[in-house]
Amino acid sequence: MNKAFIEEMATRLQSERESLTKELSSFTVKDSKAKVADYTTKFEEYGDDEDENASEVADYSNKLSLESALEKEVRDIDSAIIRIKEGSYGICKYCNTEINEDRLRARPTSTSCIACKKTLTQEV
Numbered sequence: 347m348n349k350a351f352i353e354e355m356a357t358r359l360q361s362e363r364e365s366l367t368k369e370l371s372s373f374t375v376k377d378s379k380a381k382v383a384d385y386t387t388k389f390e391e392y393g394d395d396e397d398e399n400a401s402e403v404a405d406y407s408n409k410l411s412l413e414s415a416l417e418k419e420v421r422d423i424d425s426a427i428i429r430i431k432e433g434s435y436g437i438c439k440y441c442n443t444e445i446n447e448d449r450l451r452a453r454p455t456s457t458s459c460i461a462c463k464k465t466l467t468q469e470v
Protein backbone atom coordinates (compact mmCIF):
# COMPACT_ATOMS: atom_id res chain seq x y z
CA MET A 347 0.00 0.00 0.00
CA ASN A 348 1.59 3.30 -0.95
CA LYS A 349 2.26 5.92 1.67
CA ALA A 350 0.61 8.83 -0.13
CA PHE A 351 -2.61 6.88 -0.47
CA ILE A 352 -2.64 5.95 3.21
CA GLU A 353 -2.04 9.58 4.13
CA GLU A 354 -4.91 10.61 1.89
CA MET A 355 -7.18 8.11 3.65
CA ALA A 356 -5.97 9.24 7.09
CA THR A 357 -6.86 12.84 6.26
CA ARG A 358 -10.29 11.82 5.00
CA LEU A 359 -10.96 9.67 8.05
CA GLN A 360 -9.97 12.52 10.37
CA SER A 361 -12.19 15.06 8.67
CA GLU A 362 -15.10 12.62 8.51
CA ARG A 363 -14.63 11.94 12.19
CA GLU A 364 -14.72 15.65 12.93
CA SER A 365 -17.99 16.20 11.10
CA LEU A 366 -19.55 13.12 12.73
CA THR A 367 -18.57 14.14 16.25
CA LYS A 368 -19.73 17.68 15.54
CA GLU A 369 -23.13 16.36 14.55
CA LEU A 370 -23.21 14.08 17.60
CA SER A 371 -22.32 16.91 19.95
CA SER A 372 -25.40 18.83 18.83
CA PHE A 373 -27.74 16.37 20.54
CA THR A 374 -25.65 14.05 22.73
CA VAL A 375 -23.27 14.08 25.67
CA LYS A 376 -19.96 12.30 25.24
CA ASP A 377 -18.85 9.81 27.86
CA SER A 378 -15.26 10.97 28.34
CA LYS A 379 -14.28 7.96 30.44
CA ALA A 380 -15.29 5.38 27.85
CA LYS A 381 -12.49 3.66 25.93
CA VAL A 382 -14.45 3.65 22.68
CA ALA A 383 -16.58 6.49 21.31
CA ASP A 384 -19.67 6.55 23.48
CA TYR A 385 -22.42 9.14 23.31
CA THR A 386 -25.71 9.58 25.13
CA THR A 387 -28.65 11.33 23.52
CA LYS A 388 -30.07 14.20 25.52
CA PHE A 389 -33.79 14.12 26.23
CA GLU A 390 -35.22 17.51 25.42
CA GLU A 391 -38.32 18.83 27.14
CA TYR A 392 -40.65 20.87 24.96
CA GLY A 393 -43.46 21.33 27.50
CA ASP A 394 -46.10 19.45 29.43
CA ASP A 395 -48.90 19.25 26.89
CA GLU A 396 -49.80 15.87 25.52
CA ASP A 397 -48.63 16.70 22.00
CA GLU A 398 -45.46 18.26 23.33
CA ASN A 399 -44.78 15.08 25.28
CA ALA A 400 -45.47 13.04 22.16
CA SER A 401 -42.99 15.03 20.07
CA GLU A 402 -40.41 14.83 22.86
CA VAL A 403 -40.61 11.04 22.70
CA ALA A 404 -40.69 10.90 18.89
CA ASP A 405 -37.69 13.21 18.56
CA TYR A 406 -35.82 11.33 21.25
CA SER A 407 -36.32 8.01 19.54
CA ASN A 408 -35.21 9.45 16.17
CA LYS A 409 -32.13 10.88 17.81
CA LEU A 410 -31.38 7.52 19.44
CA SER A 411 -31.24 5.76 16.10
CA LEU A 412 -29.15 8.57 14.63
CA GLU A 413 -26.87 8.40 17.66
CA SER A 414 -26.21 4.69 17.24
CA ALA A 415 -25.61 5.04 13.50
CA LEU A 416 -23.16 7.93 13.94
CA GLU A 417 -21.51 6.29 16.92
CA LYS A 418 -20.89 3.16 14.88
CA GLU A 419 -19.30 5.24 12.12
CA VAL A 420 -17.03 7.00 14.61
CA ARG A 421 -15.98 3.62 16.05
CA ASP A 422 -15.27 2.25 12.57
CA ILE A 423 -13.17 5.32 11.83
CA ASP A 424 -11.31 4.95 15.11
CA SER A 425 -10.41 1.36 14.34
CA ALA A 426 -9.33 2.35 10.82
CA ILE A 427 -7.06 5.02 12.34
CA ILE A 428 -5.61 2.40 14.69
CA ARG A 429 -4.97 0.11 11.70
CA ILE A 430 -3.16 2.95 9.95
CA LYS A 431 -0.92 3.39 13.01
CA GLU A 432 -0.30 -0.34 13.25
CA GLY A 433 0.43 -0.60 9.55
CA SER A 434 -2.39 -3.02 8.85
CA TYR A 435 -4.65 -0.53 7.11
CA GLY A 436 -5.98 -1.58 3.73
CA ILE A 437 -5.24 -5.26 4.30
CA CYS A 438 -8.20 -7.62 4.10
CA LYS A 439 -8.79 -9.19 7.51
CA TYR A 440 -9.89 -12.47 5.93
CA CYS A 441 -7.36 -13.20 3.21
CA ASN A 442 -4.52 -10.77 4.08
CA THR A 443 -4.31 -9.26 0.62
CA GLU A 444 -4.41 -5.54 -0.12
CA ILE A 445 -7.84 -4.06 -0.55
CA ASN A 446 -8.45 -2.29 -3.85
CA GLU A 447 -7.77 1.46 -3.60
CA ASP A 448 -11.04 2.34 -5.31
CA ARG A 449 -12.93 0.36 -2.72
CA LEU A 450 -11.10 2.15 0.08
CA ARG A 451 -11.76 5.52 -1.56
CA ALA A 452 -15.45 4.70 -1.67
CA ARG A 453 -15.45 3.38 1.87
CA PRO A 454 -12.27 4.26 3.81
CA THR A 455 -13.29 2.08 6.78
CA SER A 456 -13.42 -1.15 4.73
CA THR A 457 -11.76 -4.10 6.42
CA SER A 458 -12.27 -6.72 3.73
CA CYS A 459 -11.59 -7.00 0.04
CA ILE A 460 -14.39 -7.22 -2.51
CA ALA A 461 -13.89 -10.95 -3.10
CA CYS A 462 -14.17 -11.80 0.62
CA LYS A 463 -17.09 -9.43 1.06
CA LYS A 464 -18.91 -11.17 -1.77
CA THR A 465 -18.26 -14.61 -0.33
CA LEU A 466 -19.53 -13.44 3.06
CA THR A 467 -22.66 -11.83 1.68
CA GLN A 468 -23.50 -14.93 -0.32
CA GLU A 469 -23.18 -17.10 2.75
CA VAL A 470 -25.86 -15.12 4.58
Ligand SMILES: [Zn+2]
Pocket residue numbers: 438439440441442443458459460461462463
Ligand atom coordinates in the same frame (compact mmCIF):
# COMPACT_ATOMS: atom_id res chain seq x y z
ZN1 LIG B 1 -10.08 -10.74 1.26
